[in-house]
Amino acid sequence: MMQDIARARADTLAGYRLFDPNKRDVTIQFYIWDRLVFNHLCRIMGRHLDIVQAPVRIGGTDVSPMSWLFPGETVLEDARYTSVSSPLTIVSEIVNSLVAAPVPHHYGLVSLANDLDADRRVRTDGSAWAFNVNKFYLDPLSDQIPSERGSEIWQRKSPFRSQDFQWHQEQTRRVVRDRLRALSWIVDGLSRRLRDTLSAEAPTVGEIFRPEQPLTGVGFDGQMLYQHTRLMQAAQKLENDLLLAMPAHEREARFMSARVDRTLIEEERAACLRHYGLANSIANTAVYAFELREASREVRIKDGDFLLSFAPEDLLAQVQHETAAGFKTQFPALQQTLPIQGGDYQVSRERRCEFRSGRSTGQTAA
Structure with missing residues (x-):
């Protein structure tokens, strides 16, 4: 992911500089559907604290900042990520607060995407299209792929008599891609509706992935107290910003x-x-x-x-x-x-x- 971000940053910045040679950086924003996914990513990062303790390079790219972006339970959250300009957006929380759609019981990712801006989902030949996900890969009243599908892939088994494990695995990948496209569709629809009221700006790539410089001449305990104070101040400001929103x-x-x-x-x-x-x-x-x-x-x-x-x-x-x-x-x-x-x-x-x-x-x- 860090390699993809670095490559996209370079390509986008090169395009901007064709019109503005003084452009120095581009912004970045991560969209996650619900907090369950975010918490799971934090748990995964928490299992690899060595990535936080020392920079780890893969193919010449430092991947350690991702561990700070999704902090585990034993990692002090970075104050830069606790603000209205956070690089992370939990989309379902915005949907539940601001959206009223004719979707029964639960605003699921796929069902909401199919309801949102249906008149815009038209092919060049005039026919309508939708986000179609096999019910076998949907969990009622949840936005997760059923855990049985993951267990089957882990055991290299297929629940289908007529299809093998490879087909099942590729089908699961296709479902994930369709869900990501549905998430992108919802984000685009919300952005158009809220364009006139959004006041905060996305952070730049350099701001997010630049390591926080420690205080000079301060011990480890002092560094922790300083970072904790920064975090509490950022959390207080975020609470106020959410109130005003x-x-x-x-x-x-x-x-x-x-x-x-x-x-x-x-x-x-x-x-x-x-x-x-x-x-x-x-x-x-x-x-x-x-x-x-x-x-x-x-x-x-x-x-x-x-x-x-x-x-x-x-x-x-x-x-x-x-x-x-x-x-x-x-x-x-x-x-x-x-x-x-x-x-x-x-x-x-x-x-x-x-x-x-x-x-x-x-x-x-x-």
Whole structure:
């Protein structure tokens, strides 16, 4: 696989450089249908820790980075892979969250691929085609090839009276190829539907397969603590990014965000502040009062919380990965009120809980 990646990288980069001589690298993304496959790949890599401990070369290619891409239980996950720009995508999790298709009981890989964009699966002669997989190689309510098929291949046996072991093995390979084509079809369909809402970019090949440089003059225990801290920080940021990727109504239902109807001004604002015993803050223009939706009244916000942001729902995709300086630049009135400072150019990594515009009756002060 590493040899295939290196070859594809060279060929793609050569094509880009015909139009852009300064192009330095290309992006890469691995698509896996479900987490069961990912966990199995991690178990396989975990059985070969020598690949992690020392670089192993096959045909002049270093294959050890694959062990970090699919970390075993005893391997500390790389922080670079724990982000919205991770090189790994579990497609079924996206399907279960965003797709509604007329597929009964279970969104299987083949059944969903046959339902998705059926009008586009047309041959040059006008006839329709589909992803056909023999039921003998399908497991109901699962996306795995039945384990009996693997056992038969392992024992060099064929379950068919009229076909030998070689035919059975080749048929299994054909099924795997058809399933991969089905996965590619689903990914392509989702990419077209989500093109306007996707904000993260795939990482480059160099970023993913470049070894992480250890700290100079730090012992093994210190290196582990440093990498663990990086991983925890990346996991916290990923949790926040996944939260912001939810629809506003889902964040509200999970009590992670509050949606407001309007900002109270003038006399309404003053009356609200007096009601909550904040009359001394009426003259302070930095204190705002909002009217909350009924469903937002139980939002998980405690007194004293300050890692919050307030923004319109329709701007979230634009500002989710924006710095404070970039956000102020987009809105000159805000920049005039709060001039750009040195810290505004840093990418925010805090856990944010957004307030969203909506409809309701409750009041609150902040």
